[in-house]
Amino acid sequence: MFIVFKRRQCSKYSLVALFFLFYFIKANAQTAEEIVQKIKMKLEKINDYEAEGKMKTNVAFIKAPLATVKVFYKKPDKLLILNQSGISFIPKGSVNININNVFVNMHAFDVIDAGRDNAGLRVIKLLPKDDTADIVLSTLYVDEKNMLVKKSKTTTKENGTYELEMNYSKFLEYGLPDKVIFSFNTKDYKLPKGITLDYDDGSEKNADKLKNKRGTVEINYKNYIINKGIDDKIFSR
């Protein structure tokens, strides 16, 4: 009799505990919109920044040295990558290396929760409300704990798909990355030999291998100067 009573009491407590657990999870689970808003609020603390870093360009048909660059950003969506003294090939769409730019026109997108990826990152898809917009789809991979976008994929109508990977460490509190890898589509490069008058040293025999590859630009940031004001003239270069 005692044992039966104990079992009944036990299952009653379990049910109550489960009820509270579900209530707790429900209360703490954030919707995709909430996450996007929180990240947006975090990034909105930054009005402008000037960052110094080393840029590595990896495009199949380009051989370029490591460059020292300065990256300038100003709200809402101004961005400039400037090689301090030399020449750097800057890919189209590089304005997207600054994740702040994704959040500028959030009202123009529908936010869709796409669950989690294998690494446990929250996957959020942004669909443009306007059918004529250049961006077809943006996917954000968010570290919910730190409210950081670790990866993004943007598919455009005109320039293919851009991918952005970010590593955070020193500037985590501002949501600014230490390292950015921006990958993009490249079109085939070919100039007529009658113009270049190349010396055939046998090194261009595998030219077909250089076609239709994706290129990457990697920037390792050394430091950021945040919210110190940047003149608009810089962006007109």
Place this chain on the structure above:
Amino acid sequence: MWKLLKIELFKIFKRPRTYIAFGAIAAIVFLFQIALWFDGKTYIELILSNIDASFDFSDQFKTRLLNGYFVCFAVLNILLIQMPLLVALIAGDVIAGEANMGTLRLSLTKPVSRTQYMLGKFFASSIYTVLLLLFLAVLALFGSILLFGTNDLVIFRSTSIHQMSRDDIFWRYIAAFGYAAVALTTVASLAFLLSVFAENSIGPIIATMSIVIVFTILSEMNIPLYDRTIKPYLFTTHMVAWKGFFYVRSNEEGATIKGSIENLPAILKSLSVLLIYIFLFVSSAIWIFKRKDILS
């Protein structure tokens, strides 16, 4: 030998036609530099039009790209094809010119062997060639640096783009000019050989020009049959190997390796081919001249 060389150099630089080549080079280089000074942006945009779908090119990028090193490379790309013609103008005249004036027989009455006489003439032609090239180097390289400044050099090949940092370029130009001196000496030795057969200088000059033009066209043609059979043996194929000093190697991540040359063995092979040609042309000229009955 030194005295003989001095006499030959005196003869070359006494003739007004010698300075035609210097004048022509100065005119071409200046015209090219002036054109790029005023309308270089259009030229740059034309080159970049092939990749502007993938990259953003700011005005600053274009200005920096159009620097002295880039302008010099563009000048050399055009001029080093025309320069053999200017070299032939003098080298084709060294023996035939004397035969035409009737001074050849007189010169050979001096106590100098025919081999020494020929070598003196060949070295004088070679010195003229090197001086012409030095003149070009001063105008094209230093003149362009003065006008356009320095920056990284970007070379646009047929299927790849090579970029070198500004502190990794000057030595490449020294090597390229050194190589070009050998390449033009090959043309000088061909004109020198043809000069032995003629009684006036027009024939060897035109014959040299024709051979260089035909061979250059064959070298630039991309026909597999010629690529395998004829092209490797034409001296004009190897004359453009100076460009090889501006083709760089890259690491696994695509970054340029400073101080590297993409295919140095290929350049050395081309250099050997040219040196063999020079040896064959000059030794044939001497051999024929030694057996020749000098009548004029």
